[in-house]
Amino acid sequence: MEMVLDDAYFMKQALVEAEKALEKGEVPVGAVVVIQQKIIARGHNLTEQLQDVTAHAEMQAITSAAHFLNGKYLKGCTLYVTLEPCVMCAGALFWSQLDRVVFAASDPKRGFLTQKAQLHPKTRFTQGVMLHQSEQLLQQFFADKRS
């Protein structure tokens, strides 16, 4: 029997990446890139460790997936990310022309929806998958920061 893996399954894997970021004292955001039910790239936020504003989870996952595919267009791919992509990441996702973006928590301040940045016309998106798990990690991070 072939098991069909769903959005929740892959978002859990993105959450595993977000937890790695949390352990490193980074804002906990994680991402995976999937093609034909296989994870081909993983990334988590490393902006503090690398001291580099471009080191968002999505950017690393996009670069890593392109390397795996040996091509810069991520056609047929889905990116799962635990937080709504920012303008920079949405801009990178636009160029990548991937099939689909799935995110968990919303970012009403810097997220691409509020900021009206566009994904590629070919790219569909879904929001709110494993929303609470992602929000809990983010809340934990900011609570730890304050205490």
Added chain:
Amino acid sequence: MEMVLDDAYFMKQALVEAEKALEKGEVPVGAVVVIQQKIIARGHNLTEQLQDVTAHAEMQAITSAAHFLNGKYLKGCTLYVTLEPCVMCAGALFWSQLDRVVFAASDPKRGFLTQKAQLHPKTRFTQGVMLHQSEQLLQQFFADKRS
């Protein structure tokens, strides 16, 4: 006598980077990051060579400048780039909080002005410096492509 270097001087250095991209068969875009009249980072478009949509000149220059400064915020810095930044690069420039962005040619299709992506409120920008030199390089690239 101390020589004060102007925008045209630094944009010429960004054009040198754009020429390197052209020689490699890349869309010719180059960038430099300057602080206190000194170039601390250089970059040129490498999206084809690296097969990576994130490898724009600006992204590489931002990462390189942050590495030089050992800090992710590029306060006090000016980025010179030969083409108007796209949404992705404008998003990265937003996070970097640099002082100023100077660009040469406009990109009416994918440029951040048309796309209404915002730079950081602290960041000023100037356009049109060495405009013709940059346009000439871009026209040369697209003419070579067609022939």
